[in-house]
Amino acid sequence: MVNIEQGEDEKVILCKNLKIKSTFLIVCGGLQADRLAKIDQVNLKEKVVGFRGDYYELEEHAKHKVKNLIYPVPDPQFPFLGVHFTRMVNGDVECGPNAVFSFKREGYGKTDFSLKDTVDALTYSGTWRLFLKNASYGINEYRRAFSKTLFLKTLQKLIPSLEMKDIKTGRAGVRALLLGKDGDTRDDFRIEYGNNSIHVLNAPSPAATAAMAIGNDIKKMAIERFNVN
Ligand SMILES: Cc1cc2nc3c(=O)[nH]c(=O)nc-3n(C[C@H](O)[C@H](O)[C@H](O)COP(=O)(O)OP(=O)(O)OC[C@H]3O[C@@H](n4cnc5c(N)ncnc54)[C@H](O)[C@@H]3O)c2cc1C
Secondary structure, eight states: OOEEEEOSSSEEEEOSSOEEEESOEEEEOGGGHHHHHHHTTOOOOOEEEEEEEEEEEEOGGGGGGOSSOBOOOOOTTSSSOOOEEEEOTTSOEEEEOOOEEOSSTTOOSTTOOOHHHHHHHHTSHHHHHHHHHTHHHHHHHHHHHHOHHHHHHHHHTTOTTOOGGGEEEEEEEEEEEEEOTTSOBOOSOEEEEETTEEEEEEOOTTTTTTHHHHHHHHHHHHHHHHTOO
């Protein structure tokens, strides 16, 4: 979706090679949610800033060390949950993630860069306020992003027997953090109405696990707001 135009009684959604006309629109844009809301004339003060999370994976010979999920108790002072071990349905075990500022919203590689996204984030006061509030945390996260030894040390807090040979580089994800100008993260769900539209602006974890329930709620909101069945 690259543009949303408001027609007389319908919206015209312009995608790269497609034009869709619709009376109502529900937008779940993740890392692009704020931009899509603005295109649709939603008055939004916050901005989405991306934070990448790198994962390691357990090597085959070390998988027996994790039989279920292993999570730390969350520290409510920090916006991110600490590293944890997740046993996946295919038997793989992910270890992580860290949380580092992403120079590209969909930047899944350590060196990915987008001038537009970087300027957008670094000219926003909320980003700097978040950095200043969590400076030492942020620096440690960056060090861990480039040091397997430091990452391992953090993982060893949960599994002391873990060794360097037990972990290998895994995949990465980028969290969409809806940030206020005060640098506070909007930790809760944030769904706004536009003109004949609904925008999911913040859907933090566990929004993937709870996707069906959230979808049901959005359906109810749409029925009520748009007066449809
Ligand atoms: C590292 C990491 C670990 C996580 N772990 C968990 C977990 O264990 N459990 C859990 O429940 N949640 C977890 N989450 C959170 C979960 O992924 C999110 O809460 C959830 O995906 C948010 O859903 P969403 O629909 O808002 O955004 P998304 O899932 O990001 O979906 C947005 C979609 O919009 C599309 N899009 C964006 N812009 C456009 C455009 N212009 N045109 C067309 N399409 C567009 C994107 O391609 C994408 O498909 C994790 C997230 C990260 C980053």
